[in-house]
Amino acid sequence: MGADIKKLKTRIKSVDSTLHLTKAMGLVASSKIKRATDAMMKSREYADTITDAVSMLTACRECEKSPYLKKGDGKNTCLIIIAGDRGLAGGYNANIFRLAKEIRADEVIPIGKRACDRYGSEPVLAETFRYLDALELSKELCTRFSEGEFDRVGILCTNYVSIMSQEAQIKWILPLEKNENPNPISIVFEPDEITVLNSAIYEYIAALIVAAVRESYASEVAARRVAMDSAGKNAQQMLDDLYLDYNRARQGAITQEITEIVAGSDA
Amino acid sequence: MNKFTLTISSPDGIIYQDEVQGISLRGAEGDLAVLSGHVPFITSIKPGECKVIMADDSEKIAYVDGGLLTVSNDTVNLLAGSFEWKDNK
Numbered sequence: 462m463g464a465d466i467k468k469l470k471t472r473i474k475s476v477d478s479t480l481h482l483t484k485a486m487g488l489v490a491s492s493k494i495k496r497a498t499d500a501m502m503k504s505r506e507y508a509d510t511i512t513d514a515v516s517m518l519t520a521c522r523e524c525e526k527s528p529y530l531k532k533g534d535g536k537n538t539c540l541i542i543i544a545g546d547r548g549l550a551g552g553y554n555a556n557i558f559r560l561a562k563e564i565r566a567d568e569v570i571p572i573g574k575r576a577c578d579r580y581g582s583e584p585v586l587a588e589t590f591r592y593l594d595a596l597e598l599s600k601e602l603c604t605r606f607s608e609g610e611f612d613r614v615g616i617l618c619t620n621y622v623s624i625m626s627q628e629a630q631i632k633w634i635l636p637l638e639k640n641e642n643p644n645p646i647s648i649v650f651e652p653d654e655i656t657v658l659n660s661a662i663y664e665y666i667a668a669l670i671v672a673a674v675r676e677s678y679a680s681e682v683a684a685r686r687v688a689m690d691s692a693g694k695n696a697q698q699m700l701d702d703l704y705l706d707y708n709r710a711r712q713g714a715i716t717q718e719i720t721e722i723v724a725g726s727d728a
Numbered sequence: 729m730n731k732f733t734l735t736i737s738s739p740d741g742i743i744y745q746d747e748v749q750g751i752s753l754r755g756a757e758g759d760l761a762v763l764s765g766h767v768p769f770i771t772s773i774k775p776g777e778c779k780v781i782m783a784d785d786s787e788k789i790a791y792v793d794g795g796l797l798t799v800s801n802d803t804v805n806l807l808a809g810s811f812e813w814k815d816n817k
Contacts, residue, residue: 503741510737511807514770514798592739596809646800651771652757660756660772661796664809671739 466714469707476703480696486549487689490682494624497679501621501672508672515658515665520640523654529603529637529662533612539602540566543618543674544576545681546586551688553619553681556629561617564631568611570598572674573681587681590674592667599666606635618673619680625687627680634669637662730764731783732802736811743811746783751804753778753792762799769799778811789814 518524544557554575561569571580573587585594602614614635619627650657729749736744752761754776762769775794781787795808 500740504739506742507737507739507807510735510805511796514796514805514807517770517798592809595739646768648768648770648800651755651760651769656756657770657772657796664795664807668739 466707466710469703469710473700473703473707476696476700480693480700483689483693483696487686487693490686490689493682494679494686497675497682498621501675501679504668504672504675508668511661511665511668515637515661516640517644517648518650518654518658518661519637520642520644521650521654524658525639527637527655527658528607529635529658530639531612532636535613537611537613538564538566539568539570539605539611539614540564541570541572541598541614541616541618541670541673542576542580543587543616543677544571544573544579545677546574546588547685548575549688550681550685553627553684553688557617557619560629560631564615564617573677587674587678590671590678592671595667595670595674596663599663599670602635603662603666612636616670616673619677621676621680621683624683627684632669632673634666732762732764732766732804734780734804734806736806736808738808738811743808744780748780748782749785750781751778751806753797753806755797762797762804764802766799766802766804768801769797771797773797773806773808778806 519530524530540561542557542561544554548554557576558579569580571577571582572585572590574584577584602611605611606614613633615631615633617629617631620630621627731747731749734744734746734748734751735742750761750763752759754760754774755771756774757771760771773792773795775792778790778792779787780790790811790813792806792808793810795806798805798807
């Protein structure tokens with residue numbers, strides 16, 4: 462009996478410390494949610510505005526000649542994979558990597574510590590990813606794309622639906638989708654459509670990358686919060702069960718002791 | 729003078745959105761200014777100074793590091809990589 466009580470006590474202690482950990486991580490995640498979703502909204506706004514401008518550009522016939530609209534056969538694929546910086550976020554990282562397995566990629570550019578660890582490159586944190594990093598990456602990608610090194614470029618990121626649900630998805634960013642609806646009004650381009658498109662493309666791709674990173678980061682934080690909430694609940698449940706067992710064992714030991722003493726005094 | 733809506737956005741969100749009288753900055757083919765009633769227009773802009781004439785006739789100067797300017801129906805969007813007002817007036 463005594464050994465049983467001791468075992469239960471150590472288990473209670475370890476579950477209790479796990480509970481503390483999940484609670485702390487959940488709190489940290491919930492304090493980060495607001496900032497992460499704000500940043501996501503802002504970068505999404507910018508990406509939407511620049512997407513409108515680019516779709517006005519791709520509606521022009523002159524832009525069909527642009528190397529960025531040239532459709533390939535998907536033989537050389539470059540994939541930007543955005544995953545979390547840390548684990549313990551439920552299925553967040555696993556969902557991304559599962560989707561990554563389904564798509565054959567010739568080159569992978571990982572963002573987020575987990576993705577970098579997996580693909581063996583210098584760690585790039587998703588939390589502190591800046592616009593300038595994205596611009597650099599976008600310039601490199603656009604140059605290599607226009608030289609024909611890749612014929613499609615995609616971003617594997619997580620779509621933030623709500624705090625409770627996020628889903629991994631792939632967005633193809635290059636080649637540009639041609640806008641089939643011609644512009645209703647004639648627009649003046651200076652100096653001309655192709656030049657404007659070729660200089661706007663860097664900012665456009667960078668904006669898409671930043672928006673995807675911010676959205677994925679918001680998803681990571683939200684996923685962690687939910688995961689920690691349910692882990693905390695499970696730990697509490699376990700703790701309750703263990704306490705019940707422990708008290709029962711303690712009471713059993715006392716009862717046995719009393720029985721022994723009574724039996725001893727009778728004799 | 730007639731006014732139009734100017735929206736200046738950067739990847740960190742909208743920096744400025746209000747009615748203004750005019751904006752002048754450095755376009756791909758030299759300096760340009762946009763006033764109310766401008767034709768629909770898209771151009772890339774070069775790094776340089778940007779002058780905004782506010783609704784109350786005052787002028788504000790800022791630095792842009794390049795980007796894209798779109799004009800349509802008296803709404804002007806300035807998409808900048810970064811945009812800094814010269815002083816915090």
